[in-house]
Amino acid sequence: MNTGNVRNIVTIVIVAILSSVITLFGYNTVTKNNSKGILNSSGSVRQSEYADSFDQDKNVRLANLTTQQGYPDFTEAAAKSVNGVVHVKVKSVSQQQYMNPFDFFFGFGERNTQPREQIGFGSGVIISKDGYIITNNHVVEGATEVTVSLNDNREMTAKVIGADPQTDIALIKIEGDDFPYLTFGNSDALEVGEWVLAVGNPFNLTSTVTAGIVSAKNRGNIVGGNLNIQSFIQVDAAVNRGNSGGALVNTRGELVGINTAIFSQSGDFNGLAFAVPISIAGKVAADLKQFGTVQRAVLGIQVPNIEMVRRQDPDKASELSRIVGVLVEDFGDRSAAKAAGLEKGDIIKAINNVQIRNFAGLQDQLSRYRPGDKVKVTVDRNGKEHSYTVELKNDAGNTEIQRSSDSMSLLGATFSDIPNSRKQQLGINSGVEVSSVDNSGLFRKEGINKGFIIMRVNNTPVNSGDEIAKIVSSVSRSSQDKVILIAGFYPNGRTQYIAIDLSQGLK
Template sequence: MKANNTKRVLGIILIAVLSSVITLFGYDQINKKRSRAVSGNVGEYVSSFGQDKNVVLTNLTASQGYFDFTEAAEKAVHGVVHVKTKAVREQVVIDPFDFFFGFGGRQQIIPREQVGFGSGVIVSKDGYIITNNHVVEGATEVSVTLNDEREFTAKVVGADAQSDIALLKIDGDNFPYLSFGNSDALRVGEWVLAIGNPFNLTSTVTAGIVSAKNRTNIVGENMGLQSFIQIDAAVNPGNSGGALVNTKGELVGINTAIYSETGNFTGYAFAIPISIAGKVAADLKEYGIVQRAVLGIQVPNIEYLKRYDPKRASELAKIQGVMVEDFSDRSPAKAAGIEKGDIIKAINNVPIRNFGELQYQLSKYRPGDKVKVTVDRKGSEKTFTVELINMQGSTEIIKRPDALKILGATFKALSDEQKRRLGISSGVEVTDVTKDGIFNKEGIKKGFIIMRINNSPVNNEDDVARIVASVAARGVDEDKVILIAGFYPPNGRTQYIAIDLSKK
């Protein structure tokens, strides 16, 4: 009898052990499949920043059955930083004595230091941080404070106004970071968390749902690429550059804009999908500039037509897709066989309903990549393979131009004492000028002090190189002018010198 009981107990234990093994094996396979799915969508960004592909799953619901975001928040909050910037802005001041006593109200331009705040997201253990371009634009100093209150001086590796993304770097190792998620897999109605520093309230977490995807025309025209995730989590000034994470604690977006008449949150906020932000950041890290791929097509300007041809605008609004109205001078789409009047319906089998979605899909690729473009041609579906080109008309990856070679000059940073004696807050000294360089042709000589280029302060050779390279790399149809503000010490007047880099 005891032997039978012993056998029965051993059998139960064996079954339990086998069940546990099978369960663990099944979980491992599911997690591996999920990891492959994640890396398949964001593998490029993961490899660029050395992230661990094994993402830990977190629970959406507590044992009591209600929604529980504590694990996702705890995992993500340590990877979000507080960004502090210092910038010098020129302020025009009228002397009241001159104004009231008839001397014409002479104006003075006085530099004023301004302090700004925002957020950023650590995306690698060695200290790369993604934030918004508008958070650090024009800054003379950038510092970041981690969730554990450690403070670091940050270097701006690169910035891109068109996508409103900037990449920072702090020195160190083994920083907590957020793993990239798959923003394409987000669904309307899905829970998300916004993490940042609104009103300087550090490490703030708010929750909401994805209200819409691929929102366009939300912010000004300076931001050319717009395809936002719309959320109803509370986002306020200071949240810019912070993290939008899913319930697994994965980074799926960079919080960027608020839809509000007051400047504060009134219902909706917008985030840049990580499929865009991650690719831009990877480009800035690897190449110094963003690699943009184009089809070489022209599409109808709906906003123009709404004003001047509302009937046609109404007809175009009914189209599910993007109509090809014309082609650029060098068009890979035309070379592949696409014709005027074709309606683009899909890129690599991803449905396209409007121009924003077309921009969004193309933003994931680089020049030289080949994509399948599906079009509707008078009711007949056709698919073409198009090799995408860069803004300059070739399939090559654009390297960051050698700005110092372009300008034909070398530069030296000024010490704080030199700046104080000169009465300036930013500046670099031109230490040498080559005979055949642009500077020499424009009359800029050795000893000239450059305070700003394109209204952005410069304090070292890297600042000059970054600004000039970003302008020089623009497309063939874009403006390539830099405006230099500087003077000859000790008391030379401020000169403003415009240089067209396209004529170098």
């Protein structure tokens, strides 16, 4: 081989090496810039803040892998996820009513109640090394005992830290300090068509992984009851009974949602499943851990009810439905938006530079903030853009952080069970006697004293102090009116109905 040929070969090799180095450098630079861009987005910054509440390791990530044929490879994401998802077993007690024929003949004529133990199952996601677990409120609601089974078959008793019926998210905890867990991903960055995995325990089949794609985002009005979340992630991964509270993860093994509901006429999977985005679930979990209750921030605006308008003026309803943004129709009492300078007729176009297309999008953005947080609100006013800094408030019209208290301590009372023989003498089928009353409690304030017999709380028969505590705890966690209605009497007295506002003591 002559010298010229050797020189040409060396030159080609050097060029190839330099090209490879430049390509790798460029790839790393782009990757870092993209990562930085995502981390600097408003939603991701807040999700990182909520992850900090549970001391999540920011370096625990998987590569987005593909097979040699170019197909998605879910094996590593699945292997990581199943270890962080648990099986949740719940015991609860329901009151089964039956008619005692002797009661009927002797003139009582009421239905008796008999406690009946029920067993329920669901899923949960470990989100911290020390055993905090996100699940659904409907999985643990009314639980007398919660047991968690890990993927390595360890079984542990869990404590319910708090629950939020409005988002159907609950936080429970097991004792330990070295559990596998899933780190929060960026649910805002999910795109329609992106692959995701649903991990849970359908039909008690533990450690089950199914795959699908994101079918839609910000899906609302798909679940009834008290849920007010309007921004579900819709997926077509198979989700069935028992998947509730399980993980929705991306192909990097990051937690992007909590599987919550399916749309089905049979009760089984029908191609439509819905998950609460981690941008919401993570914030709720962080609030429950830190404050014991969810901190909700509001703008204090009223928006048109398009369905109501449609019945009265279809043309106007059609016009309203074409608006990209949220029309401010009026303001609530002590409105944060009004105080900041917004006016009736403004169309809210963005919150902290995140575009708002509809009311569901507005709720989604506000659900990430707490009272006292300041946000930039961009509005369209008669074709001109204006921006205002709004200090968000809570439902009470102030910026105070609400903290849950021991709900029963607010009542300031102790209770004793009533033997069946005495119930028969009193002519009742259910009842609990007030055995003592604290001078500073809500019972004393409302005139309930020692010796009062409580038959029902919120129209639910009660036979123990524990049953009263469960009802009071459930009401105190609700964002609706925190009021309990007590039906009871003093012996030889008439039946009284007494309303007690728990919010007087919940601060």
